[in-house]
Amino acid sequence: MKDTVLEVLKAHFGDKDFSDNVHLMDDLGADEFDKVEISVALDGKLDITLDEEKILEVNTVGDLITLVESHVQSN
Amino acid sequence: MFSQIKLILFFMLLSGAAGGLWYVQHLKAENEILKLNNEKLEGAVESQKAVIEQQLKDIEDIQSINKDLQAKNQKLTADLNVANEKFNKVNASGERRDVGALAVAKPKSIQIIESKREKQRARCFEIAQGSPLTEEELNATKKSQINAECPNIANPNYTPY
DSSP states (O other): OHHHHHHHHHHHHOSOOOOTTOBTTTTTOOOHHHHHHHHHHHHHHHTOOOOTTHHHHOOBHHHHHHHHHHHHHHO | OHHHHHHHHHHHHHHHHHHHHHHHHHHHHHHHHHHHHHHHHHHHHHHHHHHHHHHHHHHHHHHHHHHHHHHHHHHHHHHHHHHHHHHHOBOTTSOBOOHHHHHHHOHHHHHHHHHHHHHHHHHHHHHHTTOOOOHHHHHOOSGGGSOTTOHHHHOTTOOOO
């Protein structure tokens, strides 16, 4: 699961540090639309539908991994 | 004969003195007129000086306003580029952002983003019209803290990523 998230992040941002505490906006330069793009990519890769509000509340790489994992576990 | 010559000389002297007196009086009258004209001219020069000083001050004010407007225009142009970026951003894989496709795939997310951005745009207009920046706007140094629609005018301490 985590590998898929990191794979999507790498495809989107390139070779960067994706430690759990890395901030998507402050460290990787993402904007809210990037979060939606990542969400769409993860939906496609994992055959899931991430919550549209929760994805916008994600701040760090760790938050994103947690969101995806909790979504998969709850379904 | 001699007394006649003396009489003629006397009248000549008398008429010369009268002419001289008239000439001096005439000069005095002209001098008074010239003095009055000079005073009027000095008054006119003073008022012209005041007008010129005011014009110079106006020119300085206009130049200052023009400089401010140019600076603001540069910032607004930079912000326009920032706003355009959200529609044309290319990711590390070379894929160009398609906001339309995102709106179809995740309509609620895009609605939330646009609602937030709409508020930020309204704030941009307020700032452009002279509204002072808040402490929060002044202290924003991270991308997650800025007004994404016009960081150049709303967040002067933010350095773009």
